[in-house]
Amino acid sequence: MKNRVFTGIGAIILGLLVSLGPQYLFRLCAPLADGSFMRCHWTGQAEIGLGALIALLGLGLALSPSAEVRLGLSVAAILACAVVILMPNTLIGGCGMRSMACRAVTFPALTVAGTLGMIGFAVNALYLYRGQRRKAALQ
């Protein structure tokens, strides 16, 4: 129960951070004077979806009583966190100068959040896997 609540709430918070952080907390670059967007805007849009996905996985982690299902959700969350890191750094990218807001603050924050998420979900997956093995050995 403790594991469910802890990992579930943690994942929901992480998902909200990834989703809403670039829009409100560690903000992306402002649009250009003519109203057009730079590349980092689209990274922000992609992160909204990824963050929502992580939050949903978190909801599943919190509600699912089955350890096997939570193990699968944790592995899925690890992959989602990996994509959170890849979006700004490889897949879409951002503005042309490293001193711009997106590359100085938003992307590092997403990278740190994604890395910590990956570590956290990996530890959780390992914990659940070992629990399953122990359970199987007792049976």
Place this chain on the structure above:
Amino acid sequence: MMEEGRMTFWGIALCNLKRRPFRTACLVTLVAALAFVLFSGSQITGSASNGVDGLSKRLGADILIVPKGYDQKLEGILLRGEPSAFYLDASWIEKIAGIEGIEAVSPQLFVASLNSYCCSVPLQLIGYEQSTDFIVEPWIKTALPKALADDEIVIGGLISGRTGDKITFFGREYRIAAKMGNTGTGFDASVFMNMDAARVAASDCAEKTGAAPPPDGSVSSLAVIVAEGFTASGVTGRINNEFDYGNSGVVPVAAKKIVDGVSGGLRALTGFFGALSAILWAVSLLVLCIAFSVMSNERKREFGILRSLGFTRKRLAALVLLESGAISLAGGAIGILLSAVMLLPFQTYIGEAVNMPYMQPTPAQFAATAAFALLLSFVTGPLASLPPAVKIGRSDAYTAIREGGL
């Protein structure tokens, strides 16, 4: 298998730490905080120090001459790459070159770009005279063995783009001929082009923005090298005397003055992190010392039983040192890891926050700093547990068991 492990010397130490998870976690957190501050402080001051070194190497001139009132803007360009545009009549090149004690003079022209292809912020375009230049060319030559054509540029390390890519400024396309390495200075956010190209860019800028175009043949600054046997301050004074300082329209700025100003900031930063680390280290040592003293008092009975089971005094003292060592090693590793995860991605932001030239240390410097922080964190635990360890070593089994309340 598990049970066998617990009976070993290491197993006993680990079991003792596991038995009080909250206390162990608090002590590990304390050491982790110490390691975090030590490592972060060393990294930030090391990066700023590299930046200052880079600045003094990068400046290349002994004196820089700018129009009166623009000396602060010059610092903004050199330290932070803040775009500015100001002009000086080209006749100053001849006038300054004629002063005794000056070996070489080279002009530069600054143009502030509009929002470019990449960014919602303007960039600093710097034009330089290729025939007389001694500032930009030595750095560019490593990446570009030939002179720049009118449609070619060299970009600073902070700007994205690869050799051969095209960048548009004021509607005109330029080809990236080379990219400079990071210097930690404002040049990292600048674009370099030859003087003719810069004049065209300045005219384009005036046309696009509606601002007054720069006067024909004008430049923005003059970089000066002082001849051997003369000092920069002496030549600066001579320039001031010669051209009636304050009324001449130009200001000579000694490069050393800019570097000294930044070095002053670096000293303050180093002092701050040094004091913070020293305070935190003293607090950690004190708290760990108290914690281990309390722990060893609580465990007198346990130590007495271990003595009666055949543990020597040395071995008991070693057990206490081992436990404290494990706590400080775990704390040190966690603190350094967290610090690295926080510092590495945010280095550009941190560089802007400290407001001085900032250049990330080399991997070797990084590893050395991590080793230093880990070592200092690691010794804190055993050092703090040394007094109780010595005390335990002195007591005999009977007294220990009696005092322990058995």
